[in-house]
Amino acid sequence: MQSFENQIAFITGGASGAGFGQALVFGRAGAKIVVADIRADAVAKAVADLQAEGITAHGITLDIMDRAAYARAADEVEAVFGAPPTLLFNTAGVNSFGPVEDTSYDDFDWIVGVNLGGVINGMVTFVPRMIASGKPGHIVTTSSLGGLMGSALAAPYSAAKAAVVNLMESYQQGLAKHQIGVSVLCPANIKSNIAEASRLRPAQFGQSGYVENEDSIASLHSIHQHGMDPVELAEHVKAGIVANQLYIIPYPEAKEGLRAHFDAIVESVLPLEADPEGARLRTEALQNWAADRAKVFMEKQGG
Ligand SMILES: NC(=O)c1ccc[n+]([C@@H]2O[C@H](COP(=O)([O-])OP(=O)(O)OC[C@H]3O[C@@H](n4cnc5c(N)ncnc54)[C@H](O)[C@@H]3O)[C@@H](O)[C@H]2O)c1
Secondary structure, X not given: OOOOOOOEEEEEOOOOHHHXXXXXXXXXXXXXXXXXXXXXXXXXXXXXXXXXXXXXXXXXXXXXXXXXXXXXXXHHHHHHHOOOOOEEEEOOOOOOOOOHHHOOXXXXXXXXXXXXXXXXXXXXXXXXXXHHHOOOEEEEEEOOHHHHOOOOOOXXXXXXXXXXXXXXXXXXXXXXXXXXXXXXXXXXXXXXXXXXXXXXXXXXXXXXXXXXXXXXXXXXXXXXXXXXXHHHHHHHHHHXXXXXXXEEOOOHHHHHHHHHHHHHHHHXXXXXXXXXXXXXXXXXXXXXXXXXXXXXXXXXXXX
16 A cells, blocks of 8 residues: 555554554544544544544544454444545554463453454454455554563563464465555554553453552553654554555664574574475475365355
8 A cells, every 4th residue: 555545544542652643644644544442531532633633533432352342333434434444453452561470361361352352353343344345455453572572571462462463474465365465563662651551451350460550550651651652653654554564663672682583493493404305295285285275265255
């Protein structure tokens, strides 16, 4: 996608931080903006701020974990703007930190539920509608640098964000034939309100194994006040969409750590000389299966 004029952008987490930066940048570039966020008051404020700039904006209060509400939100976009989004930003996310060995089921269920479940709900809700509209589009999901390597203090968050990277790799391969590009944004530090995320924790996921209090929130703010400005980050996202980049990682400080991490993975793979015949047979079997299934799937899709 090269031009954002008159595109319809659905932004989860659009009321704050990275999501609001995307609303500003893509709104200024001519897109119609849907701010979808769990906090009704913040949605109203974000929409008012966007409209004050002359941006066309519509707000929807949405918990991305709620599938029925997600379907209603998608219907609302079509009712308001006459078509499904051509730009989907899965940006909403929450985090909470503590030792992996103290992590409770509620920590996993809430953090994975929003950061992975919410993205899954966005994809299952919108991808068929975007394909049916027949228009080119682009999807950007916000993962994290934490999604590219594990962390003893952020296990549920890192696991969910890792899954999201992998999921976008799969969708990118599958959606190219529909002219829908897919990117995954892996930020390091963003200047945002994510330090406050624990305040959004629903009562049904209230049993945390972590220490969450005013002190832990203040200490997280001390990191995020030095993060990248959300508008600057969204400009990198815009460039990434124009270039149809799968990975968007505009943080130079991450490069050497990522290289060491992925080098360690690649180094652990045996060289081809270790088992050339077995490698050939296994690869052929996989290729034959994929070719056979491709025929079946194409028949099902009427292709
Ligand atoms: N802040 C960072 O340093 C950092 C680093 C890497 C990745 N990220 C990711 O960036 C994304 C944006 O976060 P941010 O830093 O701008 O934080 P933020 O808290 O400023 O914005 C996140 C928004 O998501 C909304 N939200 C939370 N749960 C929701 C739900 N269930 N349904 C709908 N909306 C919900 C919040 O109300 C908030 O407005 C997240 O996915 C986060 O994991 C942030």
